[in-house]
Amino acid sequence: MSVRRIRINLNYVTPESSFIYPIHSDSGEHILDARSPVSEKMLADLKKRFGDYVFYTDTGERAVIPAHHMRAAYNKSRELLEEIGKTQKISRIAYREAERVVEEIVNDLSSTEIGAIELMKDLKSNDEYHFTHSVNVGVLAGLFARKRGTYTRDEIKYIMLGSYLHDVGCSRLDQQLLKKEGKLTVTEIQKMKRHPQMGYELLKSLEHMSPIVLQCVLFHHERYNSEGYYGLPYETLPEFPKIVSICDIYDALTSNRPYRPAVSPVFALRAIVNAIESHFDYELISEFANKIAPILNHAQMFYTLNDICELSTQELALIKEYGRDDCMKPRVNAFCKFVRKGSQLHVSYYPEPVSIDLSRDPRRKLTKILNNEHQVQAIREKISERRLDG
Numbered sequence: 001m002s003v004r005r006i007r008i009n010l011n012y013v014t015p016e017s018s019f020i021y022p023i024h025s026d027s028g029e030h031i032l033d034a035r036s037p038v039s040e041k042m043l044a045d046l047k048k049r050f051g052d053y054v055f056y057t058d059t060g061e062r063a064v065i066p067a068h069h070m071r072a073a074y075n076k077s078r079e080l081l082e083e084i085g086k087t088q089k090i091s092r093i094a095y096r097e098a099e100r101v102v103e104e105i106v107n108d109l110s111s112t113e114i115g116a117i118e119l120m121k122d123l124k125s126n127d128e129y130h131f132t133h134s135v136n137v138g139v140l141a142g143l144f145a146r147k148r149g150t151y152t153r154d155e156i157k158y159i160m161l162g163s164y165l166h167d168v169g170c171s172r173l174d175q176q177l178l179k180k181e182g183k184l185t186v187t188e189i190q191k192m193k194r195h196p197q198m199g200y201e202l203l204k205s206l207e208h209m210s211p212i213v214l215q216c217v218l219f220h221h222e223r224y225n226s227e228g229y230y231g232l233p234y235e236t237l238p239e240f241p242k243i244v245s246i247c248d249i250y251d252a253l254t255s256n257r258p259y260r261p262a263v264s265p266v267f268a269l270r271a272i273v274n275a276i277e278s279h280f281d282y283e284l285i286s287e288f289a290n291k292i293a294p295i296l297n298h299a300q301m302f303y304t305l306n307d308i309c310e311l312s313t314q315e316l317a318l319i320k321e322y323g324r325d326d327c328m329k330p331r332v333n334a335f336c337k338f339v340r341k342g343s344q345l346h347v348s349y350y351p352e353p354v355s356i357d358l359s360r361d362p363r364r365k366l367t368k369i370l371n372n373e374h375q376v377q378a379i380r381e382k383i384s385e386r387r388l389d390g
């Protein structure tokens, strides 16, 4: 039987939480029984006596979860399914597919994983939005992972579990902060940014938690341009949290929030496409747009003919025909090269439009649909004057 000593950073422990194992000091002194809540005062005392770190010992045995707990967790998973039924976000066909994916993962869950899903109830009791959002992200990510066709059944399960739990660290944040409607102060933003790590610490203390789940929780706020919470280089990150991050943004945009109404699926998809090369990479977004978007927005395209799009070659083009096999590859007429300086575009127009079938041109990729009305209007006037709008 393997025995491992695992370190707990007290700075990430929130008052009134409890541990599933007895806690001891570096020298082995018993500090706290399993499952007894630690008050704010106790936390302060512990830090004074033992510094930042205390420990628990993982005996390598399966976590023992009482049968009633298992049943409750199983019911919780069923509740997740019912929650999907309430969401208006997916078509009936997608709902049936989601039902199958969730059934599969529920059947495959280990007792530790069921215990982890139980942690979502903390989110629900604190904040109904966060709970519903987490369910939606889990379902979307499960569908997306399944539709990609590149993951094993276990990987799909872990991506889904990681997505259900991606914001579980928020249950350890000050609830006033989560519900605050106005702008957050710099200190509040810093506190908010601790939630991936808090979730990670929380789940890491559970036995045999899959690294995929931990990666999803820890890295779901990283960005393509390395300006995410930890500023990590995107290409070095695993793919799993990137899936969570796309589904997280999509669901957040299409949800009503106290400070703004929900946007339509088409608008949300366009916003996601427009975040290629800032938040997301092209390949994953292209798959999301082609494989998931059709069941989310009833196959409505996120662009219309004659929309102005931006290409990866720093060109602007008018969309002339929808992409037949790949919605990210329409036929376009490029009309200028540009250089972006801040929010300004400096353009040099072509003498005549250049017709490009993006499905036959591997060098060029669609990376944005221009949506600043003022800018679009100004460009339309220019290309009309130069007869480049044909």
Ligand SMILES: [Fe+2]
Pocket (backbone or CB within 6 Å): 166, 167, 195, 220, 221
């Ligand atoms: Fe988050």
